Amino acid sequence: MNSKPTNVVIAGLGGQGVIKASDILADVAFSAGLDVKKSELHGMSQRGGSVSSDVRFGERVFSPMVPEGEADFLLVIAPDQIPVNAAALRLGGSLIDPSQIDESSLSNKKSINVALLGVLSRHLQFPVEAWTAALERNLPQKLHDANLQAFSIGRAAGQTLEQKIGQKR
Amino acid sequence: MQYSETKGVILDDLEQKQALALLSGDEAVAMAAFDSGVTLGTGYPGTPSTEILETFETLGGKAQWSPNEKVAMEVAIGVAFSGARALVTMKHVGLNVAADPLFTVAYIRLDGALIIVSADDPGMASSQNEQDNRRYALAAGVPMLEPSDSQEAYEFTLRAIEISERWQVPVLLRMTTRVCHSKTVVRRGTMAIPPPHSPHFEHDFPSRVMIPAYAKPAHRRLRKTLAEIAAWNDEAGPNELIKGSSSLGIITSGIAFQHVREAAPQASVLKLGMTYPLPLERMRAFAASVERCIVIEEGDPYLVEAARTAGIAVDAKPEMYRFGELNSTRVRRILNGDISSEAKPVPGKPPALCPGCPHRNVYTVLKDLGCIVAGDIGCYSLGVLPPFQAMDSLVCMGAAIGVGLGLRHSLPPAEARRVVSVLGDSTFVHSGITGLVEMVYNPPESGHVLVILDNGTTAMTGMQEHPGTGRTLNHAQTGKVIFEDLARSLGVRNVYVIDPAQDLGKFQDLIQSCLDKKELSVVIARRDCLLAARSIREYERCNEQQAD
Ligand SMILES: Cc1ncc(C[n+]2csc(CCOP(=O)(O)OP(=O)(O)O)c2C)c(N)n1
Numbered sequence A: 001m002n003s004k005p006t007n008v009v010i011a012g013l014g015g016q017g018v019i020k021a022s023d024i025l026a027d028v029a030f031s032a033g034l035d036v037k038k039s040e041l042h043g044m045s046q047r048g049g050s051v052s053s054d055v056r057f058g059e060r061v062f063s064p065m066v067p068e069g070e071a072d073f074l075l076v077i078a079p080d081q082i083p084v085n086a087a088a089l090r091l092g093g094s095l096i097d098p099s100q101i102d103e104s105s106l107s108n109k110k111s112i113n114v115a116l117l118g119v120l121s122r123h124l125q126f127p128v129e130a131w132t133a134a135l136e137r138n139l140p141q142k143l144h145d146a147n148l149q150a151f152s153i154g155r156a157a158g159q160t161l162e163q164k165i166g167q168k169r
Numbered sequence B: 001m002q003y004s005e006t007k008g009v010i011l012d013d014l015e016q017k018q019a020l021a022l023l024s025g026d027e028a029v030a031m032a033a034f035d036s037g038v039t040l041g042t043g044y045p046g047t048p049s050t051e052i053l054e055t056f057e058t059l060g061g062k063a064q065w066s067p068n069e070k071v072a073m074e075v076a077i078g079v080a081f082s083g084a085r086a087l088v089t090m091k092h093v094g095l096n097v098a099a100d101p102l103f104t105v106a107y108i109r110l111d112g113a114l115i116i117v118s119a120d121d122p123g124m125a126s127s128q129n130e131q132d133n134r135r136y137a138l139a140a141g142v143p144m145l146e147p148s149d150s151q152e153a154y155e156f157t158l159r160a161i162e163i164s165e166r167w168q169v170p171v172l173l174r175m176t177t178r179v180c181h182s183k184t185v186v187r188r189g190t191m192a193i194p195p196p197h198s199p200h201f202e203h204d205f206p207s208r209v210m211i212p213a214y215a216k217p218a219h220r221r222l223r224k225t226l227a228e229i230a231a232w233n234d235e236a237g238p239n240e241l242i243k244g245s246s247s248l249g250i251i252t253s254g255i256a257f258q259h260v261r262e263a264a265p266q267a268s269v270l271k272l273g274m275t276y277p278l279p280l281e282r283m284r285a286f287a288a289s290v291e292r293c294i295v296i297e298e299g300d301p302y303l304v305e306a307a308r309t310a311g312i313a314v315d316a317k318p319e320m321y322r323f324g325e326l327n328s329t330r331v332r333r334i335l336n337g338d339i340s341s342e343a344k345p346v347p348g349k350p351p352a353l354c355p356g357c358p359h360r361n362v363y364t365v366l367k368d369l370g371c372i373v374a375g376d377i378g379c380y381s382l383g384v385l386p387p388f389q390a391m392d393s394l395v396c397m398g399a400a401i402g403v404g405l406g407l408r409h410s411l412p413p414a415e416a417r418r419v420v421s422v423l424g425d426s427t428f429v430h431s432g433i434t435g436l437v438e439m440v441y442n443p444p445e446s447g448h449v450l451v452i453l454d455n456g457t458t459a460m461t462g463m464q465e466h467p468g469t470g471r472t473l474n475h476a477q478t479g480k481v482i483f484e485d486l487a488r489s490l491g492v493r494n495v496y497v498i499d500p501a502q503d504l505g506k507f508q509d510l511i512q513s514c515l516d517k518k519e520l521s522v523v524i525a526r527r528d529c530l531l532a533a534r535s536i537r538e539y540e541r542c543n544e545q546q547a548d
């Protein structure tokens, strides 16, 4: 029997980099040699409507869509999109949203998508170098610095969060 | 990369190493087309098919946008007549436009390959209907393959070429949104096909000239060929049997296969890769080998009907699952016969016209003037939503003009005078030109007003070029259709070009004066799409530099 895939749903509004974030995550998992499927509906996203993207990875993945209520992680870039996507998250799954980041510390506010990936990276097994490489592959050169910074900020925030949760336990 | 007579595509070492990639189904089709030496890719943009030609071009293939799908299909047919390999891509509704050549090219003996991609949109993520184009394969008698992920999109494209050349028929590659747009792992170069023929022409009147005398035997020949292909499909077609429990057997195809494997990992599965003509004997044997056999398919009950007509006893999904996409949750419900109502998703934020979009100004004015707006498809369709609520109809591309004329012909004068037809520049080229001819030929008594929203791009599908931009698919300079000259040459006397974003009052006055005229008017509202404007300037600068 195959082990179950990891399910991540990334959501936000058109223009916030939802698809970019899911491309980067899928690339990291793919580079680790895992089976990966990534799916979203795009078409009219540039007009600021809701966008969401599913990324699944593991030993073997069948459906490209994360089944409802089975997301291990829900990463939401626009806070008002949390209720829209909440049903995706499984019981005990983690919500990752901008409240976990000090947005004012980002050198480019638009990198919030990548900062949230930084938070997510704490929960996954992939080495930091794999993330950095995927960021560089998927973003134009001139955005590398801002996004590497955003990723570190997110990763650090993810760590503090983990510690807090650990203390509570 | 090179070809070998026996092995087909040969990848060198480096390419072998790079051969694993995470690709969308669209990208995988493009890669297969490139790897198999497709001479020309044609098409018209349409979600979810658009990226195929764009990727094919990026890879180094020759790809071009046609004014519409019918023309794209005809160009591709010509390529296949020469012995070369042709790929033509479109969304599902595009095949309606191209249906006329489709039904007759099915009779014609091709020298090369003709691969027709129909990208269906179950669930209507970005379409005006959810028609199931598997029906076209059956109706036209065109063999059809249905990939279920990107690896199959790659391999089935190659197989389609093989089948097309072996039996000298066109082949339909039927994709769906989730196959086109999902990214999955693809290994390149897994399949070898022979190299393409070298293009040349030989007269062959009975094979290519479909006058009745030649079409009658051609139709018989087609049915005979289809019977041969069906027998081959039973024996050696791209179908897969997964042996599982003998109590439950599932016949499925396309993306539904993936949901099935997830929802019922223990079931026996017959996955059909070629869904026209069907491998009916395999289906019959499979159904007989399990206690309960159910067909799980997205969209119409296409496979179920075919199985039952052939006397194969299968269960079908309840009617409620005809609507929208399937997913593993829905497949589980189907297997359990669950027809209780499904949880409604929390509505997301609907798309809206970009702030500063030139279409906004047009709708503001049309609403203020109390117009009845026969609308069309494009970004500007969003004019139907608040705050504008200023578009009264949407049928299919180009329908704005005909529908507007029909309203003018039949409404009482006071209302008829307020009717305006509105469509975008790409839509106008696609299928508005014949509407304009109708307007000149059968003018309503009250005259008519046509507004062309010329934002310099096909914005809706992601900023593709079209004949009105004067640039090709890869943005190089080419012949340009000038709308105002075209309208004048057809005899429309009142033709205006105006920037709707520059002076709203002036724009409003112009529309008002056209409405008052009782004559035919064409207003070209010209202002670049806000999101495309920078690229357009960049393309123009590059092209000017090259001209110098
Ligand atoms: C037959 C058919 N082909 C393709 C499409 C997809 N499609 C819808 S609108 C459109 C063109 C939109 O471009 P334009 O008219 O220039 O309007 P814009 O989006 O730029 O405002 C396309 C390609 C379709 N709906 N029907």
Ligand code: SF4
Binding pocket: A046, A047, B352, B353, B354, B356, B357, B358, B359, B379, B380, B455, B459, B460, B529, B530, B531, B532
């Ligand atoms: S993409 Fe262009 S045409 Fe579409 S809404 Fe935005 S500005 Fe308008």
